[in-house]
Amino acid sequence: MTTSSLEENVGPATSETRSTVAIGDFSQEKAKWTVGRMLAHLVLVIFAFVILFPFYWMLVTSVRPQTAISTAGAVLWPEEITFFNYEQVIAAHLYPAIMNSFVAGIVSTILAVALGTLAAYGLERYRFRGREDVAFFILSQRMMPPIAIAIPILLIIRSIGLADSLLALILLYTVFNLPLAMWIMRSFVRSVPVELEEAALVDGYRPFTVFMKITVPLLRVGVAVTAIFIFIFAWNEFLFALIITTHGGAGTLPLALATLAGSPWGIEWGPMMALSLIAILPVLLLYATVVLFLSRGVNLGGVRG
Amino acid sequence: MTASAATLTVELRNASKRFGKIQALDEANLAVREGECLVIAGPSGAGKTTLLRLVAGLEKPDSGDVVIEGRTVNKDGAWVRRTGMTFENYALYPHLTVRDNIAFPLRSKAARNSANGKESEESRVRRIAEMLRIEELLDRQTDQLSGGQRQRVSLARCLVREAVVFLLDEPLAHLDAKLRLAMRTEFKRMVSKLNATMIYATHDYREAMALGDRIAVIQEGQIIQVDTPKRIFDQPASLLVARFAGHPPINTIEGSIEGGLVRLSDAGEGAVLGAYSAADDVNFSHGPVIIGVRPMDCTWDGGAGSGLEGIVRAVKVRQDNTGTVLAETGSGLVEATLATSARPQFGDRIDIRIEEDRSLIFDKESERLLGRIVPGASKGAH
Amino acid sequence: MTTRHSYGWIPYLAPSLILILAIAIWPLGYAAWLATHDFSPLLPFDPPFVGLGMFDLAFSEPRFWNGLRVTVILLVGGLLLQGSLALGLALLLARQDIVGRRLMMMIAFLPAFINPIATGYIFRLLFSPQGGPINAFLSIITRQDVSIDWIGEPTPAIIAVLIADTWQWTPFLTVIFLAGIINLRREPYEAARLDRASAWQVLRAITMPAIAALVVVMLVIRGIEIVKIFDTIFALTAGGPGTSTETLSFYAYQVGFKSFELSYAAAISWFLLVVVVIASLILFKTGARNLFRI
Numbered sequence: 001m002t003t004s005s006l007e008e009n010v011g012p013a014t015s016e017t018r019s020t021v022a023i024g025d026f027s028q029e030k031a032k033w034t035v036g037r038m039l040a041h042l043v044l045v046i047f048a049f050v051i052l053f054p055f056y057w058m059l060v061t062s063v064r065p066q067t068a069i070s071t072a073g074a075v076l077w078p079e080e081i082t083f084f085n086y087e088q089v090i091a092a093h094l095y096p097a098i099m100n101s102f103v104a105g106i107v108s109t110i111l112a113v114a115l116g117t118l119a120a121y122g123l124e125r126y127r128f129r130g131r132e133d134v135a136f137f138i139l140s141q142r143m144m145p146p147i148a149i150a151i152p153i154l155l156i157i158r159s160i161g162l163a164d165s166l167l168a169l170i171l172l173y174t175v176f177n178l179p180l181a182m183w184i185m186r187s188f189v190r191s192v193p194v195e196l197e198e199a200a201l202v203d204g205y206r207p208f209t210v211f212m213k214i215t216v217p218l219l220r221v222g223v224a225v226t227a228i229f230i231f232i233f234a235w236n237e238f239l240f241a242l243i244i245t246t247h248g249g250a251g252t253l254p255l256a257l258a259t260l261a262g263s264p265w266g267i268e269w270g271p272m273m274a275l276s277l278i279a280i281l282p283v284l285l286l287y288a289t290v291v292l293f294l295s296r297g298v299n300l301g302g303v304r305g
Numbered sequence: 306m307t308a309s310a311a312t313l314t315v316e317l318r319n320a321s322k323r324f325g326k327i328q329a330l331d332e333a334n335l336a337v338r339e340g341e342c343l344v345i346a347g348p349s350g351a352g353k354t355t356l357l358r359l360v361a362g363l364e365k366p367d368s369g370d371v372v373i374e375g376r377t378v379n380k381d382g383a384w385v386r387r388t389g390m391t392f393e394n395y396a397l398y399p400h401l402t403v404r405d406n407i408a409f410p411l412r413s414k415a416a417r418n419s420a421n422g423k424e425s426e427e428s429r430v431r432r433i434a435e436m437l438r439i440e441e442l443l444d445r446q447t448d449q450l451s452g453g454q455r456q457r458v459s460l461a462r463c464l465v466r467e468a469v470v471f472l473l474d475e476p477l478a479h480l481d482a483k484l485r486l487a488m489r490t491e492f493k494r495m496v497s498k499l500n501a502t503m504i505y506a507t508h509d510y511r512e513a514m515a516l517g518d519r520i521a522v523i524q525e526g527q528i529i530q531v532d533t534p535k536r537i538f539d540q541p542a543s544l545l546v547a548r549f550a551g552h553p554p555i556n557t558i559e560g561s562i563e564g565g566l567v568r569l570s571d572a573g574e575g576a577v578l579g580a581y582s583a584a585d586d587v588n589f590s591h592g593p594v595i596i597g598v599r600p601m602d603c604t605w606d607g608g609a610g611s612g613l614e615g616i617v618r619a620v621k622v623r624q625d626n627t628g629t630v631l632a633e634t635g636s637g638l639v640e641a642t643l644a645t646s647a648r649p650q651f652g653d654r655i656d657i658r659i660e661e662d663r664s665l666i667f668d669k670e671s672e673r674l675l676g677r678i679v680p681g682a683s684k685g686a687h
Numbered sequence: 688m689t690t691r692h693s694y695g696w697i698p699y700l701a702p703s704l705i706l707i708l709a710i711a712i713w714p715l716g717y718a719a720w721l722a723t724h725d726f727s728p729l730l731p732f733d734p735p736f737v738g739l740g741m742f743d744l745a746f747s748e749p750r751f752w753n754g755l756r757v758t759v760i761l762l763v764g765g766l767l768l769q770g771s772l773a774l775g776l777a778l779l780l781a782r783q784d785i786v787g788r789r790l791m792m793m794i795a796f797l798p799a800f801i802n803p804i805a806t807g808y809i810f811r812l813l814f815s816p817q818g819g820p821i822n823a824f825l826s827i828i829t830r831q832d833v834s835i836d837w838i839g840e841p842t843p844a845i846i847a848v849l850i851a852d853t854w855q856w857t858p859f860l861t862v863i864f865l866a867g868i869i870n871l872r873r874e875p876y877e878a879a880r881l882d883r884a885s886a887w888q889v890l891r892a893i894t895m896p897a898i899a900a901l902v903v904v905m906l907v908i909r910g911i912e913i914v915k916i917f918d919t920i921f922a923l924t925a926g927g928p929g930t931s932t933e934t935l936s937f938y939a940y941q942v943g944f945k946s947f948e949l950s951y952a953a954a955i956s957w958f959l960l961v962v963v964v965i966a967s968l969i970l971f972k973t974g975a976r977n978l979f980r981i
Contacts, residue, residue, distance in 0.1 A: 037784050044785070047776060048794050051858055054809050055797075057820060061812065115703045122699025131696075138703065141711050143967045145915040147939045148956040151949055152717035153710075175710040178703055195396035201383040202361050202390045203466075204413030207695065217400045236802040238918040243944060254804045258922065261808060269812055276805040283800045291793050 058273045062086070066270035085274035093275065096248065097256035104166055104252060105234040108173035112230050113223055115174070116181025117189075121211055123182070124189045125197070135182075142179045146239045154243055164249040169241065173234040180233070181226050188222025189215065224293075228286045235282060253279050312339040313375075314502040315360055315470050320369035321526075322355055329355040331526035332369065337470065342496050342503040343531075344517030346510060346549065352526040353506035354393070357472045360504065362386045374469055384415060389468040391476050395459040397447040403458050404430060404443040410466040419467070433465045436495060453484050464495075470502045477512065489515055510550050514538070522546045544595060544672035547665060553600045553629070558613065558659075559636040560596040560666070562589070567596065567666065567678050569612055570635065576612025579661045583676040594675060595667040602663035603641035605630055605649070610658035615639055617653045632657065715960075721953035734950075741954035751955065753930050754938035757845065758914060761934060764849050765913045770906050772853070773860035778890070780861070781868040792865065795858035803855065807922020810851040814838060814923075841931035844924050848932050851919055856912075860905060867901040868894065907970050911963050935959055 061069065062085055064078040090098075123135050153172070154163075162168040192215050200210040238254040245251045247259040257275055261267050315337040322330040330352045337343045345353045358364045359371055362383030370377050378386055389410065398406050410416060411426045424432075434440045437457045442450065450458065456476060463471060477485045477492075493516055496503065507513055513520050514534040521531040522545070530542035534550075541547035547555045559570040560578070567578045570593070578596070583589065604610075615632030620643075622628035628643045632655055641657045649655055661680035668675050722741050724734040745751045780788055798806070813821050814837035825833040837843045875893045884892075917936050920926060926933035926941065933941070935955060943952025 037782075040779050040782060040785065043776075043779060044787075044791060047858075048791060050854070051794055051798060053820070054806075054813060054854065057813060058809050115706065118699045119703040122696040126696035126699075128694075128696055134700065134704075138707065140964075140967055141707055143911055143963050144711065144715075145936060145956065145959045145963055147915075147917065147936050147943075148718055148960040149711060149714040150940075151943050151953055151956070152714035152721060155949075156714060156717065171706075171710055175706055178707065182703070193394075193396070195392050195394060196398060198363050198383070199390070199392060199396040199398075199462075200409070201363065202388060203410040203462075204384050204387075204415040206382070206384050206414075208698075209414075214398060232800050236800075236804075238802075238804045238921070239940075242921075254802055254918070257802075257804055257808065261922065267808075267811075272808055273812065276802075276808060279802050279805050283802075284797075287797065287800055 058276055061269050062273035062277050064270055066268050069268075069270050085270040086278070089271050089275045089278065093253070093256045097251055097253050098278070100166055100169075100245075100250055101235055101253040104169045104173060105231050108170045108177065108234045109227050109231045111170070111174040112177040112181045113185075113227050116178050116226065117185045117216070117219065117223065119178070119182045120185035120189050121215065124186055125194070135186075138182055139179045141176070146176075150239060150243050153240070157244060164245050166245075166250045168244055169250060169252070172240050172244075173237060176237075177230040177233055181230055184226045184229065185219065185222050188219050188225075192218045225290070228290055232283050232286060235279075313337065314339045314373070315504065316370075316372040317356070317359065318370040318372060320356075320359055320366045320371060322359060322364060322367055328526050330359065330366075333523075333526065333528050335521060335528060335531065337502060337504060338519075339502055340500055341518040342505055342516060344513040344520045345504060345506045345523055346508070346513040346517075346520050347523035348508055348549075351508075351523045353508075353523060354474055355526075356523070357390065357474050357504060357506055360470065361388050361390045361472055384413070387415075387467065387469045388472055389463040389466050389470075390472040391459045391463045391474055393475050393478060395455045397450075397455060397458060397462075399447055401447070402443070403439070403445050403447065403450070406447065406458055407433065407443075407461045407465050410462060416466065429465055430461075433461045436464075436498075437461050453480055453488075456480060456488070464499065464501075468501070470504060473503060473505045475507055476505075477507070477509075485509075485512075492516060510552065514550065520550075522549060540674065541665070542674050544597060544667045547597050547667070547674075551599055553640050555597045555599050555665075556603060556639045556641075557636065557667075558596040558598065558634070558639065559669075560594050562591045562594055562666070564591070567594070569596070578611060578659060578664070579678040579680040581666065581676060582679045584674060587673075587675050589668060589675045593669045595669050595672070596659075596678075597665040597667055598659050598663065600629055600640040601642055602660040603639065604644040604658045604660075605641050605655050606644040606658065607647045608656075610656035611661075613639065613657040613659060615655060615657060617649045617651055617655060619651075620648055622648070630655070718953045718956060721950050722957045724950060726950045727948075737950075741950050742958070744951060745954055745958065750930060750933075750938065751935075754933055754935040754955075757930075757932060758934040758936070760845060761849060761852070761916065762910055762913050765852055766906055766910055768849065768853050769857045769860055769909060770902070772857045773864055774902065776857075776861045777864035777868055778894070780865050792862050795862050797858070798855045799859035801855065803918035804922045806851055806855050807919045810847065810854070811838065811923050814847050838924055839928050841928060844928060844932045848920060848923055851923055852913065852916065855919070856909060860909065863905055864898065864902065867898045871897050904970065907966060911966055914959065914963060 060076075060078055063081045063083065064075075065080065065082050065084065068079055119138065123131060157163050157165075157168050196214050196218075197210050200214045201207065205213065236254065237252070238258070241252040241255045242258065245255060247255050251259075253275075257272070257279060260272055260275060313336050315335070317333050317335040319332045319334060320330055321328070321332055333352070333356065335343075335356070345356060347353055355364065359366055360373070362378070362381055362385070365379060371379055373386060373388075398409065401409065407430050408426055411429065430443075431440065434443055437460055439454065439457050439461060442454060442458070447455065447458070456479070460473075460476060463473070477488050480488060489512055496516065505516060507516075514537075517534055519531060519533055520537050522529045522537065522542075524545055530537065530546050532540070532542075537546060538550050541550060544555075544557065561568055561570055562581045565581055567581050569576045569578065581590075603613075613634055615634035617630055618633050618638065619631040620628060621631070622643075626646075628648075629640050630643055630649055631638055631640050633639075634657075639657060661678045664678045666675045666677060667673060723736060723738055725737050725740070726734040779785075780791060785791075813819055816822065816834050816836045816839070819837075821837070822833050822835060825835070835843050837847045871894070875897075876889065879889050879893060914934075915936055916934060917940065920932055920934060920937050924932040926937045930938075936959060939952045939955040939959065942948050942955065
């Protein structure tokens with residue numbers, strides 16, 4: 001893998017400022033601030049602004065008292081800051097919706113990572129006919145429109161009495177995230193040298209024990225990365241939560257959000273945005289963790305989407 | 306190659322292994338005696354590693370058998386066979402300390418089952434660590450070790466266990482020259498102390514000669530000769546083996562056998578070196594041959610030689626004032642020892658003297674050993 | 688390379704395969720059965736076989752074609768918009784003289800992880816006719832009083848969905864493309880520099896062909912996601928006004944879970960599935976599998 005650390009200013013020379021030094025040993029201070037360069041940065045600033053503005057708006061709206069929102073309309077800065085929206089929303093939805101999302105997220109993540117790692121190991125370390133076909137088969141599950149199996153799933157779940165149950169949701173999330181887990185773990189498994197496993201075999205350990213004692217401990221990083229991605233996807237999932245569960249039963253946070261929006265009195269944006277922010281919060285926290293982790297020298301080139 | 310009455314710990318019987326287009330092992334036959342250190346010697350890619358892996362159980366033979374202690378173990382997984390192996394890149398477990406690395410083989414279910422309780426794990430680990438002089442490293446992490454230290458930990462992990470045979474894959478390959486030499490002597494000492502059966506793979510002939518009770522020379526998947534170091538040197542079965550065992554490498558000179566006499570091909574009127582004495586089972590009686598003479602058996606003393614003429618291309622003098630001269634002859638470059646304090650100049654014509662009874666005769670086509678020269682037949686014109 | 692026993696892989700892959708077969712494949716088969724039988728929850732016993740009858744019904748239903756139309760609009764518009772924006776921004780970010788590239792990449796990854804439902808509602812707020820920031824912004828730019836009813840009018844609604852989806856995914860695409868560009872081999876650029884090629888020539892002859900494969904793969908993946916789009920529409924427009932933002936996916940949902948015409952909905956879903964499967968097969972066959980095996 002190329003080690004293009006984001007620390008250096010690497011990258012092909014598409015710049016018009018040819019007064020710069022040769023590729024690779026570029027120093028930012030030496031470059032001239034031409035019009036082109038300034039425009040480029042302007043565009044990027046706008047880009048960043050566009051990305052961040054909705055978050056800002058959400059934040060502002062969530063700390064305004066609902067009365068102010070309804071009467072005064074939209075403002076750029078809240079007239080007064082209150083956390084009442086949050087109190088209200090958390091009290092109403094912490095249990096069961098938020099808890100359900102947590103449980104479903106964590107359990108399905110553990111299952112998906114475990115099964116995905118096993119599958120990745122089986123695919124990487126064993127050669128058999130049709131190996132890549134099996135890999136593609138598993139991967140192709142991700143391509144399936146959920147709506148295609150939504151109806152039969154509902155019928156099946158109803159008939160086996162698992163309607164509106166967290167268990168059903170967990171199973172579904174596991175299956176849908178398995179391919180991703182397998183895909184990510186595969187390249188991590190590949191990075192564990194086979195010699196280590198061979199040494200362990202000669203040392204008297206059976207293949208599965210070798211997997212558990214040698215390979216798995218060395219996959220810590222991969223497991224962490226995979227788990228974070230999968231948790232985020234499970235946490236954000238909506239369609240199956242909508243179809244299979246009910247709000248107040250096994251419903252998850254996104255469902256609570258939708259229910260709140262569907263209230264007959266029209267949308268109260270204050271609480272809505274508060275709940276939205278709560279919905280986003282774990283994701284942001286996990287993301288921050290990943291970023292901090294990445295900034296310790298692991299380069300982005302190895303984490304392709 | 307008949308096995309003696311000694312017990313055979315490991316045998317390969319017509320073992321073959323192919324990887325894609327490459328035939329790594331081609332009907333290899335080998336017998337390793339109990340308690341001996343058998344060195345598998347050959348260039349890179351010859352099949353040494355494949356052979357070791359076949360014995361260890363990391364590969365299964367395509368055809369033929371792998372036999373350990375009299376039992377055919379083709380189907381046995383590596384974890385069942387009681388072998389120990391070192392890997393060329395050491396394969397130390399990065400998430401374990403040195404102590405845990407070394408103790409690892411002792412903690413497998415197989416080892417714990419067969420443990421006879423005579424010696425505790427801790428004392429075994431300590432003993433082997435002391436033998437390899439790494440006791441102070443026991444609590445370190447593997448990424449804190451130097452190359453030489455890693456190599457010794459890898460050896461310790463291999464030797465700590467109760468094994469039927471130890472398989473060592475170029476253990477000294479990645480060490481610098483000085484360390485390698487030091488380790489080689491230490492290793493010899495250790496081998497005799499351990500009294501274990503060992504198969505040791507290397508491409509370094511000096512290592513092979515120094516460490517092996519017997520040497521098996523392998524090339525392109527085939528085992529060419531298995532013999533003691535002395536016989537490998539004195540009676541190489543082929544030019545390849547002769548070239549391998551000896552530094553500087555053996556000189557190869559064009560010659561021919563006519564009328565029972567061995568002559569040099571491009572020495573003017575065809576200087577005769579002596580009578581041809583064929584080895585057992587050799588049917589060759591006349592035709593073109595390759596005469597192999599080691600540089601230490603070729604001399605130049607400033608005067609006439611055996612009729613091998615060449616133009617001086619290089620002169621190498623060592624610190625102790627001995628030296629060799631490299632001359633271009635009709636058969637290519639020949640290296641000869643300087644037997645005089647005189648030094649030839651670049652471009653001089655010299656006549657090299659060959660020690661006839663130290664020469665070997667090889668078939669020009671197959672490069673097999675045909676026989677030797679018996680000196681004393683009339684020299685000069687026929 | 689260890690040649691492990693030929694069947695050793697089974698215990699490692701079995702649990703995953705069994706789970707997938709049970710929870711994903713079997714229901715799919717069930718859905719196929721549904722799509723070819725006239726199943727009604729009111730008369731669940733012994734539904735008659737209608738073969739492709741459901742599909743005929745679908746093809747003659749104008750709402751189906753509307754759904755297809757909306758899906759295609761979103762697909763084409765979305766890919767064009769997101770593809771060109773992401774590529775352009777990536778090229779911009781790849782410039783050597785950019786300050787704060789790393790910060791930019793960190794910010795850019797954010798929207799992709801946000802709940803699409805939350806995104807939908809946030810943008811609904813942003814698009815508010817009265818006092819919504821977007822209208823306010825447009826008012827400032829055009830110096831008129833802009834109060835477009837984004838959610839309530841057909842054309843603005845589709846645009847709104849497009850914008851929301853673009854906001855959510857373009858930054859992510861940008862980062863992916865950027866990573867691809869950065870990892871390109873240096874030599875062709877140095878050669879071009881020696882040949883005194885202009886920036887535009889460099890772009891066309893060197894950069895574009897090199898990342899073409901990555902771009903195509905990512906766009907196909909994105910395209911498949913757009914065809915599956917659901918959450919964003921549910922939150923932002925609920926398919927409305929009327930059916931003007933009702934994609935096929937949403938239509939299937941409405942028909943299946945609001946009107947309970949299960950067989951019909953199953954047929955539509957299967958149609959969608961076939962389209963997606965064909966696209967993935969194309970993706971696989973065009974050797975893009977190398978990218979998958981990262």
